[in-house]
Amino acid sequence: MTYPKKTLFLILTFSLFIFIQSTVSAHAGLEGKGKSIFASKGCASCHSVVRGKVNSKGPELWYAGSKFTAGFVKAWLEEPVKIRPMAYGSIVEESKEGHPALFPVDADAVAAYLATFKSEKVRPLGIKPKRTSRGRVIFEKKLGCYGCHEVRKGRRVLGGKSGPKLNDAGSRLNPDWIYAYIADPLFFYPMTAMPLYHKSLSKNDLKVLSAYVASLKVKK
Numbered sequence: 001m002t003y004p005k006k007t008l009f010l011i012l013t014f015s016l017f018i019f020i021q022s023t024v025s026a027h028a029g030l031e032g033k034g035k036s037i038f039a040s041k042g043c044a045s046c047h048s049v050v051r052g053k054v055n056s057k058g059p060e061l062w063y064a065g066s067k068f069t070a071g072f073v074k075a076w077l078e079e080p081v082k083i084r085p086m087a088y089g090s091i092v093e094e095s096k097e098g099h100p101a102l103f104p105v106d107a108d109a110v111a112a113y114l115a116t117f118k119s120e121k122v123r124p125l126g127i128k129p130k131r132t133s134r135g136r137v138i139f140e141k142k143l144g145c146y147g148c149h150e151v152r153k154g155r156r157v158l159g160g161k162s163g164p165k166l167n168d169a170g171s172r173l174n175p176d177w178i179y180a181y182i183a184d185p186l187f188f189y190p191m192t193a194m195p196l197y198h199k200s201l202s203k204n205d206l207k208v209l210s211a212y213v214a215s216l217k218v219k220k
């Protein structure tokens with residue numbers, strides 16, 4: 001059977017349309033599945049996904065899609081390890097192990113759902129992880145960031161415990177988010193205990209520092 005050219009063209013366009021539609025809705029389906037898991041597993045009882053609606057039990061997730069590196073959320077939800085040495089929002093009580101874990105298929109869906117929460121405050125500056133001596137001097141000497149954040153130096157684990165660990169910040173945090181966060185931590189969490197440094201850093205030093213923090217990694 002032969003078709004006239006016009007009919008063939010119509011059939012092809014139509015099939016392409018159906019194909020695009022189905023991949024788009026498969027993705028929307030995954031996010032939708034993630035949304036229902038988030039609700040049914042009680043994640044919302046500890047995490048806010050709405051800016052301005054603070055939940056004191058767990059970190060804000062309304063900018064999760066801008067904060068984390070690709071792949072981190074899924075992997076962490078399958079096997080959560082402590083990020084904050086102290087209980088959330090406390091500087092005296094140690095945190096406990098035992099964050100709820102998810103099966104890989106569910107973690108995948110929840111990660112897709114959380115990836116939809118982007119913040120326009122995080123500009124695409126294209127900062128890349130970079131370990132420079134200037135970055136290290138700012139981090140260690142000038143501003144003493146490790147007074148509150150745990151980092152590794154060779155085999156040694158150094159630093160304070162009141163902030164989240166930064167020893168593996170490079171695997172966890174998007175460098176452009178680190179920049180936006182240090183520039184204005186109050187935007188992300190109004191009750192923050194993280195000091196404001198925007199006045200003590202030039203824009204360029206803030207970039208160098210963000211690239212340095214993003215280079216911190218635990219060798220696996």
Ligand code: HEC
Binds near residue numbers: 058100102
């Ligand atoms: C009982 C409260 C509670 C529940 C329920 C809970 N979380 Fe958490 N979540 C926390 C706390 C506290 C942390 C910080 C853990 C740490 O720093 O070690 C956390 C950390 C996280 C992080 C990393 C965030 C960051 O900024 O470091 C993600 C992602 C996350 N939770 C997602 C979820 C999902 C998805 C669920 C539902 C399956 C869930 N949580 C259920 C309290 C909770």
Ligand code: HEC
Binds near residue numbers: 139164178193213
């Ligand atoms: C006085 C203690 C303190 C100092 C000093 C400090 N921080 Fe923080 N930082 C915190 C706390 C506490 C948080 C967690 C946010 C909160 O609880 O509000 C935080 C959060 C962060 C985060 C986000 C981590 C995450 O996973 O959410 C980054 C990145 C960060 N700090 C980088 C730095 C850098 C870079 C410096 C040095 C310029 C620095 N901090 C100095 C206390 C500190």
